[in-house]
Amino acid sequence: MSNDKPQYDYDLFVIGAGSGGVRASRMSAGFGARVAVAEDRYMGGTCVNVGCVPKKLYVYASQFSNAFNDSQGFGWSPTSPSFDWTTLRDNKIEEISRLNGIYETMLGGAGVDVLDGRARFVDNHTVEVNGTHYSAEKIIISTGTWPHIPEFPGREHAVTSNEIFDLPVFPKRLLVVGGGYIAVEFAGIFNGLGAQVTQLYRGPLFLRGFDQDIREAASREIAAAGVDLQFNSNVASISKLDSGALQATLEDGRVLEADAILYATGRKPHLQDLDFENVNVEQNSNGTIKVDEYFQTSENNIYAIGDITGGMELTPVALADGMAFAKTQFNNEPTTVDYNTVPTAVFCQPNIGTCGYTEAEAKELFGNIEVFESSFRAMKHTIGGREEKTYMKMIVDRSCDRVVGIHMLGEDAGEIIQGMAIAMKAGATKAVFDSTIGIHPTSAEEFVTMRSPRS
Numbered sequence: 542m543s544n545d546k547p548q549y550d551y552d553l554f555v556i557g558a559g560s561g562g563v564r565a566s567r568m569s570a571g572f573g574a575r576v577a578v579a580e581d582r583y584m585g586g587t588c589v590n591v592g593c594v595p596k597k598l599y600v601y602a603s604q605f606s607n608a609f610n611d612s613q614g615f616g617w618s619p620t621s622p623s624f625d626w627t628t629l630r631d632n633k634i635e636e637i638s639r640l641n642g643i644y645e646t647m648l649g650g651a652g653v654d655v656l657d658g659r660a661r662f663v664d665n666h667t668v669e670v671n672g673t674h675y676s677a678e679k680i681i682i683s684t685g686t687w688p689h690i691p692e693f694p695g696r697e698h699a700v701t702s703n704e705i706f707d708l709p710v711f712p713k714r715l716l717v718v719g720g721g722y723i724a725v726e727f728a729g730i731f732n733g734l735g736a737q738v739t740q741l742y743r744g745p746l747f748l749r750g751f752d753q754d755i756r757e758a759a760s761r762e763i764a765a766a767g768v769d770l771q772f773n774s775n776v777a778s779i780s781k782l783d784s785g786a787l788q789a790t791l792e793d794g795r796v797l798e799a800d801a802i803l804y805a806t807g808r809k810p811h812l813q814d815l816d817f818e819n820v821n822v823e824q825n826s827n828g829t830i831k832v833d834e835y836f837q838t839s840e841n842n843i844y845a846i847g848d849i850t851g852g853m854e855l856t857p858v859a860l861a862d863g864m865a866f867a868k869t870q871f872n873n874e875p876t877t878v879d880y881n882t883v884p885t886a887v888f889c890q891p892n893i894g895t896c897g898y899t900e901a902e903a904k905e906l907f908g909n910i911e912v913f914e915s916s917f918r919a920m921k922h923t924i925g926g927r928e929e930k931t932y933m934k935m936i937v938d939r940s941c942d943r944v945v946g947i948h949m950l951g952e953d954a955g956e957i958i959q960g961m962a963i964a965m966k967a968g969a970t971k972a973v974f975d976s977t978i979g980i981h982p983t984s985a986e987e988f989v990t991m992r993s994p995r996s
Contacts, residue, residue, distance in 0.1 A: 551575045552871070554668055554677035556660040556815070559586020560856045561847030562683035563644060564863030570651040572871035577677070578653055579660035579670050584641040587685055587848075588856040591703045594640065595633050596726060599706070600888045602629050603733025607890075611925030624735055626711035633706060661816040665840045669816075679870060682822075682830060682838075682845040683863070684815070686808035686854065695779030698787050699804040702727065712736055712801035716789055718776055719805035720747030722887040725759070727803055728768045729890040739769040739797060746772060748887070752899040752948045754914070758932040759950055762891055765928065776802075810849050825851050834877045836866050844870075855885060884962035886955030891929055894958030896965055897946035900936055907938040907945065911971075913991035919952060920982055933987050935974070937994075942970040947988065957985045 558580035570576045583590035658671040688701035720742030728740040810828045823831045823839040829851030836844045847859035865876040887893040913935040931951030979986025
């Protein structure tokens with residue numbers, strides 16, 4: 542047996558223990574690699590700490606207000622419920638702490654060395670953490686993105702999605718600035734929890750990039766639920782009043798008061814304090830890291846995965862990236878990720894679920910398409926008394942009858958579209974959907990009973 546000392550301390554050094562970094566670390570170690578991962582903030586990354594997990598918990602909390610109201614039509618006589626912000630906030634903190642521990646245990650159990658600190662590049666094979674140098678044959682950057690508040694007077698008074706979960710006092714009046722899924726979700730959360738919510742977006746309609754009909758249906762339902770949607774509006778400045786309230790002056794001169802102002806106007810690559818200038822890693826024009834299909838950067842032993850690469854900012858995509866990297870590099874199994882037909886959900890209220898192309902994209906790509914749609918009031922709401930409408934849409938490439946887009950606005954849309962995504966991944970045609978027997982009575986059965994295309 543050779544006693545030669547390995548050339549490097551590790552086969553793989555991972556910078557950032559978010560979803561992608563943890564998956565790459567665990568799988569690579571499982572394939573026999575010597576692995577270390579450095580994390581200076583959140584074990585589990587954005588998703589576990591200030592993203593999908595706490596957000597979904599808060600969505601659940603916010604839905605009880607409607608459930609209490611709906612129950613009366615079904616014969617329940619609830620007493621007037623009250624909401625306690627500190628209970629939700631502190632229970633969330635406890636749950637996230639539990640998950641942090643699970644991630645740390647999981648990595649340790651896989652044989653990964655976990656370092657608590659910011660890793661900084663010394664050169665393309667060496668990083669420094671807390672004053673100690675570590676060398677590695679391969680290095681992954683998986684530091685994700687970070688919320689960004691643009692420059693304007695009073696920006697220091699606004700909070701981002703990082704801080705909104707842990708506000709010391711529940712804001713009775715919340716101003717949300719932004720039109721992406723994060724802004725839309727938090728507007729719905731705080732509206733459901735009882736705040737007076739105003740959402741501003743500088744464009745004519747929020748959720749840019751989603752199907753137009755879904756966007757329009759969502760705006761109708763969200764406004765009907767009580768969120769004051771103000772499109773073509775933007776903040777010019779924010780000031781703090783003597784009362785402690787915040788005053789936002791808009792570009793059109795209007796003035797709005799709020800107890801908190803959430804800015805959800807975009808995220809930027811989280812590359813600060815990496816000493817990035819010490820390596821020759823090429824970036825895209827938006828600051829994300831340029832990679833090939835195997836996540837290799839312009840430095841051939843440095844890789845990048847997840848949000849930092851500028852692709853779809855979704856936890857399951859980062860997980861897929863991490864798995865593909867480990868298989869390729871340490872299991873002699875070259876693997877790429879297929880980013881087509883990736884399902885996604887927006888946990889606004891009602892939910893949005895989507896997979897495949899929008900109608901505009903499909904028309905441009907395939908030319909001759911058919912569109913099937915359905916809008917209805919869910920059975921639950923007919924007795925519960927809610928006027929909320931569910932909207933479903935299916936897009937078919939007429940040349941081959943393949944379903945190329947499915948979109949839904951309605952309760953449990955994320956759960957339903959996940960199943961539809963499997964059918965789409967398998968290349969299901971409209972004929973396959975039509976020949977599938979539905980489960981009755983459900984909303985999901987609408988997707989297998991749409992018979993007449995939109996004229």
